[in-house]
Amino acid sequence: MEAYLVAIAIIAAIYVLLTLGLTLQYGLTGLVNFGHVGFFAIGAYASALLSLQGVPLVACFAAAAAIAALAAYPIGLVALRLRDDYFAVVTLGFSETVRLVITSERWLTNGVQGIPGIPRSFAGMGVGMPGALATLGAIALVCMAVALMLRRVVRSPFGRAIEAIRDNEDALRALGKDPARFKIQVLALGSALAGLAGAFYAHYITYLSPDQFIPLVTFYVWMAMIMGGVGRVSGAVVGALLLMLFLEGTRFLRDLAPDLISAVDMASVRLGAVGLALVVFTLFRPQGLMGDYTRR
Amino acid sequence: MFGALLVAGIVHGLIIGLAALAVTLVFGIARFPNAAAGDTMTAGAYAGLAAHKASGSLLVAGGAAMVASAIVSLLGYLLVFRLLARRPVASLLVAAIGIAFLLRAALGLAFGHQQQVFQVPLAWPVEVMGLRIPPMDLTLAGVAACALAAAFGVLYLTSIGRQMRAVADDPDLARVSGIRPLRVMVALWLLAGAAAGIAGLMLGVKTIVSPEMGWEGLLTAFAAAILGGIGSPAGAVLAGLLLGIAQEVSTPYVGFTYKIALAFVVMLAVLLVRPRGLLGRVEGLR
Numbered sequence: 223m224e225a226y227l228v229a230i231a232i233i234a235a236i237y238v239l240l241t242l243g244l245t246l247q248y249g250l251t252g253l254v255n256f257g258h259v260g261f262f263a264i265g266a267y268a269s270a271l272l273s274l275q276g277v278p279l280v281a282c283f284a285a286a287a288a289i290a291a292l293a294a295y296p297i298g299l300v301a302l303r304l305r306d307d308y309f310a311v312v313t314l315g316f317s318e319t320v321r322l323v324i325t326s327e328r329w330l331t332n333g334v335q336g337i338p339g340i341p342r343s344f345a346g347m348g349v350g351m352p353g354a355l356a357t358l359g360a361i362a363l364v365c366m367a368v369a370l371m372l373r374r375v376v377r378s379p380f381g382r383a384i385e386a387i388r389d390n391e392d393a394l395r396a397l398g399k400d401p402a403r404f405k406i407q408v409l410a411l412g413s414a415l416a417g418l419a420g421a422f423y424a425h426y427i428t429y430l431s432p433d434q435f436i437p438l439v440t441f442y443v444w445m446a447m448i449m450g451g452v453g454r455v456s457g458a459v460v461g462a463l464l465l466m467l468f469l470e471g472t473r474f475l476r477d478l479a480p481d482l483i484s485a486v487d488m489a490s491v492r493l494g495a496v497g498l499a500l501v502v503f504t505l506f507r508p509q510g511l512m513g514d515y516t517r518r
Numbered sequence: 519m520f521g522a523l524l525v526a527g528i529v530h531g532l533i534i535g536l537a538a539l540a541v542t543l544v545f546g547i548a549r550f551p552n553a554a555a556g557d558t559m560t561a562g563a564y565a566g567l568a569a570h571k572a573s574g575s576l577l578v579a580g581g582a583a584m585v586a587s588a589i590v591s592l593l594g595y596l597l598v599f600r601l602l603a604r605r606p607v608a609s610l611l612v613a614a615i616g617i618a619f620l621l622r623a624a625l626g627l628a629f630g631h632q633q634q635v636f637q638v639p640l641a642w643p644v645e646v647m648g649l650r651i652p653p654m655d656l657t658l659a660g661v662a663a664c665a666l667a668a669a670f671g672v673l674y675l676t677s678i679g680r681q682m683r684a685v686a687d688d689p690d691l692a693r694v695s696g697i698r699p700l701r702v703m704v705a706l707w708l709l710a711g712a713a714a715g716i717a718g719l720m721l722g723v724k725t726i727v728s729p730e731m732g733w734e735g736l737l738t739a740f741a742a743a744i745l746g747g748i749g750s751p752a753g754a755v756l757a758g759l760l761l762g763i764a765q766e767v768s769t770p771y772v773g774f775t776y777k778i779a780l781a782f783v784v785m786l787a788v789l790l791v792r793p794r795g796l797l798g799r800v801e802g803l804r
Contacts, residue, residue, distance in 0.1 A: 248608070252608070254607075254608045254611060256611070256615070300786060300789065300790060303789070303790070303793070304789060304793075305607075306606075306607050306608055306611075307545075307549075307550050307551050307607050307611065308551075308744075308789060310551070310608075310611050311551050311740050311744075311785070312785070312786065312789065314553075314737070315737050315740070315741075315781075315782040315785060315786075316782070318737055318778060318779075318782065319778070319779045319782045322775050322776060322778060322779045323779070325775055326773060326775045326776060438619075441615055441619070444612060444615075448612070486626070486631045487626070487627060487631075489626075490622075490623040490624075490626040490627045490631070490729075491623065491627070492623075493619050493622060493623040493626075494619065494620050494623030494624060494627075495623075496616075496619055497615070497616040497617065497618065497619025497620035497621075497622075497623060498616065498620055499616070500612050500613065500615060500616030500619070501598055501613050501616035501617060501620065504602065504605075504609050504612050504613045504616065505598065505601055505602070505613070508605070508609060
């Protein structure tokens with residue numbers, strides 16, 4: 223039981239990290255990133271492949287964040303010239319292309335067979351609880367650090383500038399600021415967070431395959447962000463926890479009565495519930511549960 | 519070899535063109551990229567499959583696919599998109615993704631997750647100018663041509679079509695001219711849905727029917743719509759054909775899985791080099 227709780231806490235924390243990245247990009251800056259899972263995948267594979275080459279894990283984690291941020295740079299350059307709607311389509315296409323490359327380039331990623339035996343984080347502390355607890359502690363610390371950093375960002379001049387991009391880009395330009403620079407920085411920083419989350423994921427699950435990085439994951443994160451509250455750091459945390467409750471709850475329900483509904487049908491029910499949540503929240507509560515009630 | 523790929527590319531391109539037509543009409547008039555277009559296609563494919571099983575006629579299947587997708591598309595507008603008209607475009611995008619997931623989930627639950635195929639009789643290929651063409655390809659090309667002709671007929675020969683193009687050009691001017699937005703929108707979503715339905719049916723006949731089929735074709739349809747120029751129906755069809763041929767002809771070189779990636783690369787290149795696409799207009803605003 224404790225092992226189970228620690229396991230879902232780790233996955234929940236990974237989603238918190240992903241949601242914080244998206245909150246920075248969409249919630250604060252208004253960048254409609256529909257390809258978050260692509261950067262998550264890049265971080266996961268980068269860290270896994272490096273660690274299998276014998277690179278120490280700390281360096282792998284740093285590299286995962288750096289490589290994901292680098293991958294975001296060209297997307298950012300393209301994005302500067304595009305409206306929100308085009309940007310969404312491009313990022314969605316980017317994440318699908320990342321998945322296709324992972325599927326096809328067998329020499330690097332072992333294709334659909336996936337990469338087994340990725341070194342576990344904190345393996346030196348023992349395979350069971352101690353290692354898992356240390357992993358949880360590490361990722362929780364990272365989440366807290368990122369959340370605190372974002373809270374500071376919101377109150378900083380940088381934060382006011384990116385929120386201005388979201389609210390009125392022309393006004394920002396009129397003040398002599400260059401929105402392009404801010405957008406690229408935000409995109410790279412959010413993607414670095416996704417890459418870091420990917421590294422935690424890779425070294426906790428210890429197995430990677432392309433079907434773990436379908437677009438649905440991106441929209442799990444969107445659902446978490448929208449449920450929690452768009453543009454709120456606390457909302458990202460609450461939303462990710464709600465998402466985990468939903469994901470584990472649906473699994474738990476099926477485990478209770480495995481004969482009632484097949485695994486694939488349950489996957490459909492889950493997909494439909496995500497879709498319904500996205501539609502209903504957009505229609506009736508776009509600011510989310512913890513949203514900013516003073517704006518929009 | 520090249521000829522066979524070319525023929526396959528044209529048929530595939532017509533399917534992409536129809537899907538891109540659905541995307542570009544909505545993008546041009548309702549002004550957002552509808553991510554639910556792919557799953558609207560899937561709905562048409564399943565409706566067509568059911569009708570084909572019951573009647574054995576591809577014509578009936580086509581009718582069923584059109585009607586089902588048009589209804590799905592219209593419901594999406596009436597229940598969701600209409601209420602979001604004054605919201606930022608991000609809301610519409612997220613809602614469209616939500617509808618796409620809902621549709622895919624509902625179809626998976628209703629029709630099962632295993633891949634299904636249209637039971638069409640096998641026939642000897644016919645020889646046309648030294649090319650061996652399966653008769654089904656000719657039938658499908660005919661169906662697509664009829665559907666496109668009908669869509670263009672509606673757009674360019676009827677009053678409601680003229681109104682739709684007026685709204686696409688300048689929504690405010692259209693309103694001032696006494697064009698009722700609701701009627702235009704209903705017609706738009708019906709037309710886009712019907713086009714998506716035929717595309718879904720053709721894709722199902724040509725390949726397989728599964729709940730994921732439409733979502734997987736979505737990116738290619740977006741790419742074709744952007745390549746053709748947003749809001750340009752003729753551009754969408756032309757770009758669909760180009761992309762379809764490019765995808766089929768390049769398959770021996772880049773492999774099957776990179777078909778979608780090719781669409782993505784084309785899309786990026788167009789957006790960077792010529793954002794208005796092949797036949798698009800320069801947008802005054804933004």
